[in-house]
Each structure stands twice: as C-alpha cells, then as structure tokens.
Amino acid sequence: MKAYYDRAGKELLFKAKNVEEMLLELKIMKNTIIVVVNNEVVNENYKFKTNDKIRILSVVSGG
Amino acid sequence: MCKRCETKPVIKLISGENLCRTCFLNYFERKVRKTIRVNKLIGKKENLLVAVSGGKDSLSVLDVLHSIYKGNRNVKISALLIDEGIKGYRENCIKATEKYCIEQKLLLNIVSFKEEFGFTLDKIVKGKRPCSVCGVLRRSLLNTKAREFDATKLVTGHNLDDEAQTIIMNQFRRNVDASSRLGPITGNENNEDFVRRIKPFYFMTEKEIMTYAFLKGLTHEFNECPYNVDSYRHQIREMLNKFEELYPGTKNSIVSSFMEILPLLKKQENKIKIKKCKKCSEPSSSEICQKCKILYEIASAKH
Numbered sequence A: 001m002k003a004y005y006d007r008a009g010k011e012l013l014f015k016a017k018n019v020e021e022m023l024l025e026l027k028i029m030k031n032t033i034i035v036v037v038n039n040e041v042v043n044e045n046y047k048f049k050t051n052d053k054i055r056i057l058s059v060v061s062g063g
Numbered sequence B: 001m002c003k004r005c006e007t008k009p010v011i012k013l014i015s016g017e018n019l020c021r022t023c024f025l026n027y028f029e030r031k032v033r034k035t036i037r038v039n040k041l042i043g044k045k046e047n048l049l050v051a052v053s054g055g056k057d058s059l060s061v062l063d064v065l066h067s068i069y070k071g072n073r074n075v076k077i078s079a080l081l082i083d084e085g086i087k088g089y090r091e092n093c094i095k096a097t098e099k100y101c102i103e104q105k106l107l108l109n110i111v112s113f114k115e116e117f118g119f120t121l122d123k124i125v126k127g128k129r130p131c132s133v134c135g136v137l138r139r140s141l142l143n144t145k146a147r148e149f150d151a152t153k154l155v156t157g158h159n160l161d162d163e164a165q166t167i168i169m170n171q172f173r174r175n176v177d178a179s180s181r182l183g184p185i186t187g188n189e190n191n192e193d194f195v196r197r198i199k200p201f202y203f204m205t206e207k208e209i210m211t212y213a214f215l216k217g218l219t220h221e222f223n224e225c226p227y228n229v230d231s232y233r234h235q236i237r238e239m240l241n242k243f244e245e246l247y248p249g250t251k252n253s254i255v256s257s258f259m260e261i262l263p264l265l266k267k268q269e270n271k272i273k274i275k276k277c278k279k280c281s282e283p284s285s286s287e288i289c290q291k292c293k294i295l296y297e298i299a300s301a302k303h
Helices: A019-025 B023-037 B056-069 B088-105 B113-117 B130-149 B160-170 B176-180 B206-214 B234-246 B250-271 B290-302
Strands: A001-006 A010-013 A035-037 A039-041 A054-059 B010-012 B018-020 B046-052 B075-083 B106-112 B153-155
Touching: A001 A035, A019 A035, A035 B176, A035 B206, A039 B010, A039 B206, B010 B023, B010 B206, B018 B023, B023 B056, B023 B206, B046 B056, B046 B130, B056 B075, B056 B088, B056 B153, B056 B206, B075 B088, B075 B130, B088 B106, B088 B153, B106 B113, B106 B130, B113 B130, B130 B153, B130 B290, B160 B206, B160 B250, B176 B250, B234 B250
Parallel strands: A001 A054, B046 B075, B046 B153, B075 B106
Antiparallel strands: A001 A010, A035 A039, A035 A054, B010 B018
C-alpha cells in the first residue's frame, strides 16, 4: 500500500496491515503525526482496506 | 472502539484510552475548562485578546474559548495577529484566520513588523538568530497592543509540548529566572504595564490540538515556520519526541513536576525588580529592554 507523508512531501510504500505497524515500518514516531484515511482521522488500531487514501500529517510546532 | 461509546476511535490518548470524534471533542473542551478553573485563568468579567497566528494552536484556542464563552456578555473575545513578514508562510495563516473570524463574527486586529518596526523578519534575518529576534519583538508588540486594546488578559496557544521544551531549555541553559516566569498564567498582577498572559492549552499535547483543529476543520494546511528548523528549541523538541515515543507521558511528567516547584520559583520572580526601559518606557528587567537592544543592533547593521 502507499501513504502520502507531508513531511517527506511524497508517497511512501509499505506492507503493514494497520496504522501502528505502518508507523513502525516507516520509522515514524506516533506522537509526531496524525493519520488521516479517506479524510477521517484514525488511531493506531485502524486496519487498512483496499483503495484507502492514506495521509500522514506531521504535528507541526508553533502556531 | 471508543471506550465511552463503542464507536470508531480517532485518537489513542497517552493513558491508552481510545476516543471517537464526539468523545474526544468533549474530553478536549472539558480539559481546557479544568485548566481555566483550577488555575484561575479567566475571571467573571474579562476582555480577552487572543494572540493568533493562523496555525493549529492559536486558532484552536480561539475556537475553544469562543465555544465556552459564546453568549456570555461579561467575557469579550477578540483576536490579534502579528504579521512578521515571512514570505510563503504567513500569507496562508492570515487567510485562515480572517476566514475563521469572519465566519464566527469575531473582531480581528492585524499588526505587522513592517508597520511597527519598519522591516520584515525576512529582511533582517541574515546572520541573526531569527527565533530569538522574532520572539522578543512579538512578545513586546503583544503586550503593547494588549494594553492599547484594554485587554484584561492576553491568551496564547502555548501547549504542553511548548512548555516541556521551554522548561528543559531553561534547565540546559541554567536560566532559573526565565523558568520563574513560566506557568499557565504569567505576568505581574501588580504591574499595570504588563497584561497578564494565560495559556488554556497548558496541559494539551500538540497531537491532541492538531487532532482537534483537523476535526473542527479550522485549517487544512499545517505549515511550519521555515526558520524553526535552525533553532535550539527545534533540537530540544526532537529529543523530547524521541523520549515520548520510548516513554509515553514524559512531556506530561516534565510539566507536572515543574508545576510542583513553580510556587517556589514564583517567590524568586517576585524578587526581580521591574524597571522601565530608558528608551521606550516599556517594562524591563534591565535599563534598556531587549526589544530596544535588538532594534539598535538592526539599525546599526544597516549603516
């Protein structure tokens, strides 16, 4: 599957079946991002489905 | 599933609790209300000026306060945005803030470094520490404008992550005086030159705030200041994020333990004599305030 990671500015490929495993696989710390699937925020337990549109948004500082 | 209502969760809190959209938004507002109540941040009659930048923290704090105090005639809320002049970053933030304030019928005041000091941050940043310069000038301008607008309190979107970083930075730099000026409410109530600052998000994490901002549709673009990556704070932030990942609750522990020693530090703060700057008459701990020193440096560099 693939997810768009805003910090990297590109789509990343992964094999994981859920959010928690994806973050481990991509070496992204979970306290620094939120994951949005099909425009809805999901938590670490979310299991991906085919055709899910996944975005990893960095928790930016300031503002 | 959400622990409280068995529907689809959007976040897992540090405590391990999963919450759905509705339960998370309720939890968020309740926690902010508790911070306000326990720390006596807002009285029965107030004229609150919210310092907004258009980012997730300040728009969210404006939104939560607006939601809590809407319909309360004794608590007035307006917003103040400072445009430092950071090309490619600040324009979108201004648009998001203007859109929100128009929709919610809130008064928005915009002031800029260019109008107030005669330069943009982009123009003077070469060879300087942008975050230190910007921080000093912004703080000074916020206080001056808050007084001008007769604000009883100045509200900022500072959060648990910000505060944990500042506490550690002050420790690493052995700056106890600076730590004594921290806390959910700051400023000297006996000195009318200072408008007291309050931080309703003192115990909210950045991740919780970003989730709130996203769920409420406050902003769709989460941009970071381009100068942030060079800063000392940025390095501390990265370090604390790594610790938080390994030991969840680290940031909360830093702030909570700091809160236990804060009363002792406040006694230290009360010993510091506040004077008036000889150049601008603004409150200062030294003869010439930091803002005037920076403006002098910038003017000298031009010649």
